[in-house]
Amino acid sequence: MQAEVALPLPIPRTWTYHIPPAMQEAAQPGARVLVPFGRRERIGWIDSTSSGEGDPAGASRILPIHGVLDLAPTATPAMLRLCRWIAEYYIAPLGQVLRTALPSGLADHSTDFVELMDPAATSNSSVEEQLLGWLRERSGPQPVARLRRECGDRVWWPAIRRLQDAGVLHVSVQAPRADPPSRTRRVLRLTRELSSLIERDATFGRATRQRECYETLEASGGALDTRHLASALGFSPHVLHGLVSKGVAEFVEEQVPRDPFAGIDVPADPAHSPTPHQAQVIGALVKAARQPDPGTFLLRGVTGSGKTLVYIELLREVVERQGRTAIVLVPEIALTPQTVGRFRAVFGDQVAVLHSALSDGERLDEWRSLRSGDKRIVVGARSAVFAPLADLGAIVVDEEHESSYKQGEAPRYHAREVAVVRAHMEGAVCVLGSATPSLESWAAASAGKYTLLELPERVGGRPLPPIQVVDLRAERGVSPSSILSPALMDAVGARLRRNEQTILLLNRRGYATFVQCRDCGGVWHCPHCNVSLTYHRRRSRLVCHYCFHEEAAPERCNACGGSDLGFRGIGTEQVERVVGEQFPSARIARMDVDTTSGKWGHHRILQRVERGEVDILLGTQMIAKGLDFPNVTLVGVVNADVGINLPDFRATERTFQLLTQVAGRAGRGARGGEVFIQTALPGHYAVTCATGHDFLRFAERELEARAEPSYPPFARLVNVVVSGLDEIATQEAADRAVRWLDGLLRERHIDEVAVLGPAPCPVDRIRQRWRWHFLLRSRRSALLGEVARFFATRFELPRGKHDLRLAVDRDPVALL
Numbered sequence: 001m002q003a004e005v006a007l008p009l010p011i012p013r014t015w016t017y018h019i020p021p022a023m024q025e026a027a028q029p030g031a032r033v034l035v036p037f038g039r040r041e042r043i044g045w046i047d048s049t050s051s052g053e054g055d056p057a058g059a060s061r062i063l064p065i066h067g068v069l070d071l072a073p074t075a076t077p078a079m080l081r082l083c084r085w086i087a088e089y090y091i092a093p094l095g096q097v098l099r100t101a102l103p104s105g106l107a108d109h110s111t112d113f114v115e116l117m118d119p120a121a122t123s124n125s126s127v128e129e130q131l132l133g134w135l136r137e138r139s140g141p142q143p144v145a146r147l148r149r150e151c152g153d154r155v156w157w158p159a160i161r162r163l164q165d166a167g168v169l170h171v172s173v174q175a176p177r178a179d180p181p182s183r184t185r186r187v188l189r190l191t192r193e194l195s196s197l198i199e200r201d202a203t204f205g206r207a208t209r210q211r212e213c214y215e216t217l218e219a220s221g222g223a224l225d226t227r228h229l230a231s232a233l234g235f236s237p238h239v240l241h242g243l244v245s246k247g248v249a250e251f252v253e254e255q256v257p258r259d260p261f262a263g264i265d266v267p268a269d270p271a272h273s274p275t276p277h278q279a280q281v282i283g284a285l286v287k288a289a290r291q292p293d294p295g296t297f298l299l300r301g302v303t304g305s306g307k308t309l310v311y312i313e314l315l316r317e318v319v320e321r322q323g324r325t326a327i328v329l330v331p332e333i334a335l336t337p338q339t340v341g342r343f344r345a346v347f348g349d350q351v352a353v354l355h356s357a358l359s360d361g362e363r364l365d366e367w368r369s370l371r372s373g374d375k376r377i378v379v380g381a382r383s384a385v386f387a388p389l390a391d392l393g394a395i396v397v398d399e400e401h402e403s404s405y406k407q408g409e410a411p412r413y414h415a416r417e418v419a420v421v422r423a424h425m426e427g428a429v430c431v432l433g434s435a436t437p438s439l440e441s442w443a444a445a446s447a448g449k450y451t452l453l454e455l456p457e458r459v460g461g462r463p464l465p466p467i468q469v470v471d472l473r474a475e476r477g478v479s480p481s482s483i484l485s486p487a488l489m490d491a492v493g494a495r496l497r498r499n500e501q502t503i504l505l506l507n508r509r510g511y512a513t514f515v516q517c518r519d520c521g522g523v524w525h526c527p528h529c530n531v532s533l534t535y536h537r538r539r540s541r542l543v544c545h546y547c548f549h550e551e552a553a554p555e556r557c558n559a560c561g562g563s564d565l566g567f568r569g570i571g572t573e574q575v576e577r578v579v580g581e582q583f584p585s586a587r588i589a590r591m592d593v594d595t596t597s598g599k600w601g602h603h604r605i606l607q608r609v610e611r612g613e614v615d616i617l618l619g620t621q622m623i624a625k626g627l628d629f630p631n632v633t634l635v636g637v638v639n640a641d642v643g644i645n646l647p648d649f650r651a652t653e654r655t656f657q658l659l660t661q662v663a664g665r666a667g668r669g670a671r672g673g674e675v676f677i678q679t680a681l682p683g684h685y686a687v688t689c690a691t692g693h694d695f696l697r698f699a700e701r702e703l704e705a706r707a708e709p710s711y712p713p714f715a716r717l718v719n720v721v722v723s724g725l726d727e728i729a730t731q732e733a734a735d736r737a738v739r740w741l742d743g744l745l746r747e748r749h750i751d752e753v754a755v756l757g758p759a760p761c762p763v764d765r766i767r768q769r770w771r772w773h774f775l776l777r778s779r780r781s782a783l784l785g786e787v788a789r790f791f792a793t794r795f796e797l798p799r800g801k802h803d804l805r806l807a808v809d810r811d812p813v814a815l816l
Helices: 077-089 092-100 128-137 144-149 157-165 197-204 208-217 226-232 237-245 276-289 307-321 335-350 360-372 380-384 413-427 439-446 486-497 572-582 599-610 651-663 685-691 695-707 727-745 781-793
Strands: 002-006 015-018 032-037 040-050 111-116 168-175 184-191 221-225 249-255 296-301 324-330 351-354 375-378 392-398 429-434 449-454 467-471 501-505 513-518 535-538 541-542 551-552 565-568 586-593 617-621 633-636 674-679 716-724 753-766 769-778 805-810
Touching: 002 032, 002 565, 015 032, 015 208, 040 077, 040 092, 077 092, 077 237, 077 375, 077 413, 077 781, 092 380, 111 128, 111 276, 128 157, 144 429, 144 541, 144 674, 184 208, 184 226, 184 237, 197 208, 197 633, 197 753, 208 221, 208 237, 221 226, 221 541, 237 249, 237 467, 276 296, 276 429, 276 449, 276 685, 296 307, 307 392, 307 805, 324 380, 335 351, 335 375, 335 467, 335 599, 351 769, 380 413, 380 535, 392 413, 392 716, 413 429, 439 449, 439 695, 449 769, 467 486, 486 501, 486 572, 486 674, 501 651, 572 586, 572 617, 586 599, 586 716, 617 716, 651 674, 651 685, 651 695, 685 695, 716 727, 716 781, 727 753, 727 781, 769 781, 781 805
Parallel strands: 296 429, 296 449, 324 375, 324 392, 351 375, 392 429, 467 674, 501 617, 501 633, 586 617, 633 674
Antiparallel strands: 002 015, 002 040, 032 040, 111 168, 184 221, 184 249, 513 565, 535 541, 541 551, 716 769, 716 805, 753 769
């Protein structure tokens, strides 16, 4: 027997291994296996098995599997089928897809370590000398992965091998863990029943504390945590060991599920009765959920229309009445305990949560509870679409327009599209919800591919907040603050006097966008990326938001020595300072990446807002969605033009969505609300349509702009990025790739796929790698995929010191 094994490597193929006879029963598709690969051992997944009939001489060269690691395959047949589709559609290796779909603890691999044996050794090579210097600062074996992380993504292995051959370094390999770690507790458990008083007297005699401990265990169901027995109940270790020595109890290590909600107050959601519009939508979804092929629904509901209640009622039907399971996807930044609490208030401990801030152990525990059926609903971010739920009945994708549903690295899947495909494969209903649907989903609903449902009104009949536009061009020289206009400052002051709350949005973090010398005009740039460094005032650091390089804020210009430095542009830190100066008595909270690190970091800020301990909440796009605070009566957009002119065909759509979403945070209570949008482009249709809460007019105008030349949804795109350590070599490789594709299309007479480019990426250097890209465009999705797949598997980049790489991104959401 032979197995085709998918390994988590960036190589689009599987590897053939021999299955030893003793392992053949357990070696099922989807099972994890430990296999030799080069000098290392890796964990992979069996894609398929076969009888191995053919050339006996060839079979003798096939290496055997070292071990099957699962009693039951970790990738179920349904999950394996879904991962094969993702690998095929998104042009990604199956092993990488499986590694993404499963907890990281299940996909470990052997680790390379290097150790310095001769501290006095030197080298004429800059790479070798950097490596030696790094090792001199550390003692003992060091992981090569840490070297890459701390010293940059250089080509280290040739240098390591040369120094190893010279006896300067020792290289060792640590085998992968076959079993991922679990959290356990030590439990004392009864093993023998003493049913009569005579037996107890004979067993314990005068050992009264042992007898008390035995009877305590008996009354507690037969087992208790040893720490609880010792600290809370006062039984000494001698007493516990006495029960074991008498043969009436034993110590066991019991697996303890880690609780991602530990220490977090998850609020209950008050009961609501559906409005007539909600009841109509719920009825349509419940009816569909009872069909064998329910289909996909696009739910367009204005902000505050109660889409979450619709989701909950659908889950009542699927989970409680039908006994099936469900997935609810929300954008990462909207995944707060406030959101999760609405589902836990109804479904209790049946709800699991999955998001990036969980530890590997917490994520693995939640995965196991879903796999075992202990929990039947998962609420999570992008990766929750892979939750191991059997008998799936519903998938909800809330805020389906969000770009965060797209994975930024291989495999570059879009969770919304994966959700639609998985629901179809497993006979589940799929609901895509948004106040501002993506144009792709809107076009699919308009064409009848999805069923359109609408919630046109807010709950309780409350009106959408009126929006005032402040023309920043007219404010020059008028406002004492270059950040807040007089109209917006007056509105904020009025809210403070009435004890109401305000939200201020600026989708740019830091204090100043860049630092410039006024004498020579020099700007501080990242040494690894072609971007300016952002000034963070609180830490007095210049930071690159792409590679996270940091350096101290300058006092003088490095080029001319001048001390007249200007801090240009504004970020959330500067807004916080200005607002604090204008309103010194106001309680202000800032919410951006810098203030919300750690699990539930943003939730702690939002709890303060909910308790009324914050007057003004300001931040980036993470405050624009998923928040429902009735006392917020004012929303101010400090600068609506951030991002509107980016060189990306979706820039206008993203601006409209952000403005509409943040405006929807106002006026959710009985006091109503209003919105101020500050912009230097008051006539831009993204602004005028957002001002009128008019999605239909925006969609019509934007679709017209994308019709010619064709961009999604009228055509499909593949963005191919060529990167390397040398600028000229990268450009030449991109040119060569385009010529190769042009030749292929001419040779095969394919005129329905166009190649656009190549050109430098808008950000043409990140993490020391130069970047060029080109687009493949076609109205025929299947043909586009076939061409892109043929190119990705057949075209070869030159190998060598420039470390050239190719990234293929199908259906990109951004082209930066």
